[in-house]
Amino acid sequence: MSIGKLILYTGDTSPAPPAIELLTQSLQELELIGHPIDSEANSFLPGDSFLQLISFVGCSPNICLTPQTESDFSSVTIRGPFLQPQLIWDRNCRPPRCPGCNKPIPDWEKSFNGSTLNCMRCGTESEAGDINWGRYAGYGRMFIEINNVFPGEATPVDLLFNRLKGETGVEWRYFFTGHN
Numbered sequence: 001m002s003i004g005k006l007i008l009y010t011g012d013t014s015p016a017p018p019a020i021e022l023l024t025q026s027l028q029e030l031e032l033i034g035h036p037i038d039s040e041a042n043s044f045l046p047g048d049s050f051l052q053l054i055s056f057v058g059c060s061p062n063i064c065l066t067p068q069t070e071s072d073f074s075s076v077t078i079r080g081p082f083l084q085p086q087l088i089w090d091r092n093c094r095p096p097r098c099p100g101c102n103k104p105i106p107d108w109e110k111s112f113n114g115s116t117l118n119c120m121r122c123g124t125e126s127e128a129g130d131i132n133w134g135r136y137a138g139y140g141r142m143f144i145e146i147n148n149v150f151p152g153e154a155t156p157v158d159l160l161f162n163r164l165k166g167e168t169g170v171e172w173r174y175f176f177t178g179h180n
């Protein structure tokens with residue numbers, strides 16, 4: 001079980017995100033990731049520069065540096081690229097604001113069909129990519145999941161975003177999910 005995740009994602013869905021092999025190679029060159037974890041596909045141990053690229057507050061560095069058990073490790077898992085953008089959200093995600101009436105959309109999950117959602121107040125149909133999800137969800141085609149991070153207790157440094165953009169040609173953003 002993970003205590004939570006920090007997830008980087010391709011905020012801009014065009015141009016297309018890179019192939020997973022290319023992104024893996026880039027992340028290894030940046031030393032965000034190290035050796036692959038045999039038991040899980042596209043999962044890696046933290047690399048030598050992990051703590052320079054992800055800024056932690058609180059006690060989280062102890063978790064990734066001296067794990068008590070294997071599951072405490074801040075492993076990194078790459079997911080995608082997906083043909084269509086995917087929405088990944090935290091279970092405690094606040095109702096997003098409707099771009100039409102600027103009010104929270106109640107029961108948004110019920111009207112979400114994978115790409116659009118409807119506001120019951122004003123009837124506006126919105127693309128998930130046009131919603132401001134804050135740090136509670138991300139809508140994109142590629143995700144870099146950093147496991148065992150308490151939501152809000154880690155921030156990717158600007159250098160990581162700059163170098164990711166340089167390597168992949170697309171913008172990256174981040175959000176958190178709680179344990180599940």
Ligand SMILES: [Zn+2]
Binds near residue numbers: 098099100101120123
């Ligand atoms: Zn509305």
